[in-house]
Amino acid sequence: MNAPPLPTDGDDPRRLPTSARVRARLIAAGSRWHANDNIAAHLKAGELDELQAEVQAHMQQVLQALVIDTESDHNTQETAKRVAKMFVREVFRGRYEPMPEVTEFPNVSRLNELMIVGPITVRSACSHHLCPILGRVWIGVLPNEHSNLIGLSKYTRVCDWVMSRPQIQEEAVVMLADALQERVKPDGLAVVMEADHFCMHWRGVKDNDTAMTNSVMRDAFLRDPTLRREFLSLLSKKQQPR
Ligand SMILES: [Zn+2]
Numbered sequence: 001m002n003a004p005p006l007p008t009d010g011d012d013p014r015r016l017p018t019s020a021r022v023r024a025r026l027i028a029a030g031s032r033w034h035a036n037d038n039i040a041a042h043l044k045a046g047e048l049d050e051l052q053a054e055v056q057a058h059m060q061q062v063l064q065a066l067v068i069d070t071e072s073d074h075n076t077q078e079t080a081k082r083v084a085k086m087f088v089r090e091v092f093r094g095r096y097e098p099m100p101e102v103t104e105f106p107n108v109s110r111l112n113e114l115m116i117v118g119p120i121t122v123r124s125a126c127s128h129h130l131c132p133i134l135g136r137v138w139i140g141v142l143p144n145e146h147s148n149l150i151g152l153s154k155y156t157r158v159c160d161w162v163m164s165r166p167q168i169q170e171e172a173v174v175m176l177a178d179a180l181q182e183r184v185k186p187d188g189l190a191v192v193m194e195a196d197h198f199c200m201h202w203r204g205v206k207d208n209d210t211a212m213t214n215s216v217m218r219d220a221f222l223r224d225p226t227l228r229r230e231f232l233s234l235l236s237k238k239q240q241p242r
């Protein structure tokens with residue numbers, strides 16, 4: 001099977017690889033495009049298909065560089081295509097898709113009790129090795145009468161959107177907290193993430209006991225140790241973190 005041709009540079013900007021056009025737009029807009037940034041606002045219709053094709057072509061070259069005979073080896077004939085689809089449409093889609101629609105409801109019953117959402121299953125990948133990170137997230141919200149409330153399933157969708165990118169766990173929890181803070185505007189917000197990093201199991205030290213826990217505590221959760229204790233104790237009752 002022949003690899004699709006690599007996109008080529010040329011004098012005509014329309015013939016630049018799609019990734020180069022998108023990058024030029026990001027630079028012009030002064031936007032960051034780190035691995036865990038969302039660049040959906042800078043993509044035009046159809047460009048995600050073009051990016052996927054570009055990744056596929058390069059992935060085919062990676063397989064060639066690994067001296068894998070993708071022509072005779074029936075197992076790897078479609079690997080470049082599968083990996084490109086997996087990266088762009090599945091595991092890193094949180095970079096390319098806009099934030100999921102979140103309907104906000106006014107807090108008509110003026111709820112001001114601690115609310116805990118979780119455990120939410122987290123699937124991500126580390127920015128360093130692109131190895132899977134599998135874990136769980138708990139979210140604590142202390143609403144006030146002006147807070148917007150969002151449906152329970154929306155916490156899961158926002159979490160999934162933030163995590164479906166190459167991430168660093170310490171940054172992932174902050175990004176998730178920021179996304180929720182902006183929507184819910186609570187008096188206090190807490191995010192706890194506990195995850196297994198497969199780059200530790202699969203390579204490197206091959207340590208099997210490498211769960212990592214990170215937390216973000218904001219506003220009322222920072223000021224009020226009783227609230228913080230209440231959150232952490234309810235969380236451990238719901239499911240004992242390892
Ligand atoms: Zn790693």
